[in-house]
Amino acid sequence: MRSDTGHRLFLQRQRLAAARIGPDPDAPAHRALQPGQARLAIEHFALTANNITYAAFGEAMKYWHFFPAAEPGEGCLPVWGFATVVESLAEGVAVGRRVWGYFPAGSHLVVTPGRVNAGGFVDAAPHRADLAAVYNHCAWCDADPGWQPALEGLQAVMRPLFITSFLIDDFLAEAACFGAEQVLLSSASSKTACATAFCLAQRRGQPGAPRVLGLTSPRSMGFVRSLGCYDDVLAYDALTGLAPGVPTVYVDFAGNAALRRAVHEHFAGTLKYSASIGGTHWDALAAAGTSASLPGPRPTLFFAPAQVKKRSSPPPEGWGRDGLDRRLAQAWNAFTTAATGPEPWVQISHRSGPEAVLVAYAEVLSGQADARQGLMLSLA
Structure with missing residues (x-):
């Protein structure tokens, strides 16, 4: 097995200020792939007050269940970001493809791709079967109409x-x-x-x-x-x-x-x-x-x-999935036009490394982060 131990952010579920960086359990050094699995290398991810909400409601809304931590009382903070497939034993999931999705704040994630199609795949890992489906989908960046390389930071922070x-x-x-x-x-x-x-x-x-x-x-x-x-x-x-x-x-x-x-x-x-x-x-x-x-x-x-489930259903209650995606894309495009104007709403700040991630987490948790700043972090 390879020597790459990776890094992951771990929190005390009942004491959110207690945070540490430890080896990533999904890194090559700690976990070999099984047939049907793929390993993602998480390149960078956004950190906002929304992630604090995930932690604050982690028990009630089962956010801690997406990426279970081995140590009792600890949890892995969910984040949104970009990753690349670096190993694959899953049909239809090619090494080198880049994805957008819901990941742990870490350097790696092992997934069990299911329903692989032109748009992406679903992580069909057994422990995620009963969790909200919207968080289980990974989208291929090259097939995502909302993905713009120049606005990748804004997408991760705001989308x-x-x-x-x-x-x-x-x-x-x-x-x-x-x-x-x-x-x-x-x-x-x-x-x-x-x-x-x-x-x-x-x-x-x-x-x-x-x-x-x-x-x-x-x-x-x-x-x-x-x-x-x-x-x-x-x-x-x-x-x-x-x-x-x-x-x-x-x-x-x-x-x-x-x-x-x-x-x-x-x-x-x-x-x-x-x-x-x-x-x-x-x-x-x-x-x-x-x-x-x-x-x-x-x-x-x-x-x-x-609300996603309701609006994805057929009329009259819903718009169908295509209808929801179309309305959402129109609204997102209008927002990005406003947010990237002469006075940008969000100024993306990139930080990398374990210490930088701990400092950034403390800033957001304490409410001291600049409201105009959007944090893009990396533990790769």
Whole structure:
């Protein structure tokens, strides 16, 4: 067996700040391929607040199950990135082909390709059979219409988040925004919130289109306002300045329980819907009582794969898979045009090596990462 031990990021599931870099269990030195398997060398991957959400909801949403860690209490952080097939005993999977997919934050991944076709393949490893299918698909880069080499960093950082944002917008539009006149987004500087605000803003001028409001930290207000997607941007402590009688939908990207309670209590009887999306404020997820005790509608976790499944179904409920892909591609192209303008929304920062990855993870976990920066990391 080869000597390449690779590297992988491991986290303590119950103490997310406890992180270490260890040998990658899927590297050539630690795992020989079995018939039907292939080994991917992970070239680089994005790290955003969305990955912190994966960790914060790792137990409830089974994110830890995708890439099991051998040590009790540890987990492998899921990320989105690019990899190359470096060994293959799987039919139809050629060495040298490049793929885009959902990987562990590491240097390697052994997959069991199934349903191999012109677009890519599904990782049919037995432990992934009952997990959300959207995360199990790997796309061939040379067959992906959304892949642009010059925008690869933007794709890795923003495309998975944008898909979630597109689906949130679609979900709210389908429900006529639950009769609300405004949508309030927490953690408004987070990339998923910004992309959601962009999608919502595309409806300006249409009958019933809601105003889009953002809550963020004082240091991020200038950046959030510069995007032009929000009708108003407020600091968290300015929440009470909003008129409490306006019918409102709350889209919670922060996951801060104290903030959620403040929003529910402020809008009381006029809060039409409360959607829980992320956990950027991961250290305050359970700080202010249970959701059951909140006034107004009970917060509902938005699970993007469920909306994908619904919209992939045939009409009238869905658009069919081709219809969903077409609408998503149109929205993504509009977003990339805006995000790569004279003042880019995201400035890609490349970092490599174990120490650099640990530092970057600590920055994102603590909320200290620059909102305009997109991190592309490598443990190769």
